[in-house]
Amino acid sequence: MKVTGRFFALYRERIGKSVMEIDIEDSSNVEDLVNLVVNTYPSLSSDASKIVVAVNRVYAEHDCVLSDGDEVAFIPPVSGGCL
Amino acid sequence: MIRVTEEYVAVQEVINSLSREVHGAVVTFLGTVRLWTGDRKVLYLDYEAYPQMAEEQLRLIVNEGKLRPEVEDIAIYHRIGRLTIGDVSLIVAVASKHRREGFEACLAVVERIKEIVPIWKKEVWGQGEVWVRSEGV
Numbered sequence: 001m002k003v004t005g006r007f008f009a010l011y012r013e014r015i016g017k018s019v020m021e022i023d024i025e026d027s028s029n030v031e032d033l034v035n036l037v038v039n040t041y042p043s044l045s046s047d048a049s050k051i052v053v054a055v056n057r058v059y060a061e062h063d064c065v066l067s068d069g070d071e072v073a074f075i076p077p078v079s080g081g082c083l
Numbered sequence: 084m085i086r087v088t089e090e091y092v093a094v095q096e097v098i099n100s101l102s103r104e105v106h107g108a109v110v111t112f113l114g115t116v117r118l119w120t121g122d123r124k125v126l127y128l129d130y131e132a133y134p135q136m137a138e139e140q141l142r143l144i145v146n147e148g149k150l151r152p153e154v155e156d157i158a159i160y161h162r163i164g165r166l167t168i169g170d171v172s173l174i175v176a177v178a179s180k181h182r183r184e185g186f187e188a189c190l191a192v193v194e195r196i197k198e199i200v201p202i203w204k205k206e207v208w209g210q211g212e213v214w215v216r217s218e219g220v
Contacts, residue, residue, distance in 0.1 A: 009131050009203035010214040054201070057136040073133055075201055077216050 001026050001068035005037060010076045015041040024066070030055065031062040033072060044074070052077075085145060087137045087202070089164035097174045102156040106178040110185035112193055114173035116166045123208045130163040130172060133201035137161070140200045148177070148192050153184040157192060161202060172204075 005020045012018045024033055030053050038048040045051055052075040053060055059075075066072065084100035086092065098109060116128050145157045156178040166172055175192050179185035196202075204215045 006133065008133055008201065009205070012131075013214075054133070054136055057133075057139055059199075073136065073201070075133070076203060076214065078197065078199070078201055078203060 001028075001066070003033065003066055003068070003070045003072050005033070006071060006073040008073070008076060011044060011074045014043045022072075026068075028066055029062065030060055030064045030066065030072065033066060034062065034074075037074070051075075084158040084160060085138055085141045086160045087132050087134055087141070087163060088160075089162065091162070092160045092174070094171070094174050094176075097158045097160050097176045100158045101176055101178040104155050104178075106155045106180060108179050108182040108185040110177045110179070110182070110189045112173070112175040112189050113171050114193070116168055116170045116172060118168050120206060120208075123206070125168065126207050126209065127168075128166045128172070129205040129207065130161075130166060131203050131205070132161070132163045136201050141196070144192055144195045144199070147195070148188050151184060151188050151191075153180040154188045155179055157188070159192070159196070161196070161200070163202065 001024060003022050003024060005022050007015060007018055024036060034048045034051050038044050054073040054075055055064055056071055084097055094111060094113060118125055141159050148154055148157045154177060158176045160174040162172050175189055177185045177189045206213055206215055
């Protein structure tokens with residue numbers, strides 16, 4: 001199946017892309033996808049298990065099962081608002 | 084109003100967007116771009132958003148806030164793009180029956196925005212740049 005990966009801020013700078021189509025096995029979950037991406041782009045993060053993800057714009061755990069066509073955003077720690 | 088945009092929006096416009104029900108208090112918060120972070124003199128900030136999700140998360144926060152007793156309406160404007168010193172990056176306006184609930188809700192909303200809204204800030208100064216709070220990941 002195909003999912004769309006979206007990358008922002010620090011992650012976008014580290015891998016040089018803001019969006020990519022990713023081929024992955026049917027019934028993969030978020031953890032499978034994150035591991036695939038980190039293996040392909042090791043500069044993304046030193047710890048795949050800590051990466052926060054949103055599936056179709058809703059925060060999701062790493063055991064969340066993905067479907068064909070899902071949009072999976074890789075979310076660096078947020079810093080909007082103000083300090 | 085719930086807006087995430089590169090456009091400038093004046094605080095009065097945010098206040099005017101609040102519901103016209105009877106309320107006794109309007110509390111507003113403005114987040115501004117400051118010149119100094121510790122000993123770093125900031126040149127500018129670049130704000131980036133996951134736009135659709137950012138607005139949806141702001142909507143969640145507004146709905147949460149309106150469950151608070153005495154809170155009647157909440158408006159949030161977050162600016163993105165390049166901001167310079169003195170620019171306003173965030174406006175939160177809360178209409179409530181009484182002032183205490185308004186102040187408390189306004190603070191809670193600002194804190195919540197920092198927790199869950201997918202907006203990121205890169206700070207640029209003379210000797211470098213950093214994605215605020217992201218570098219440790």
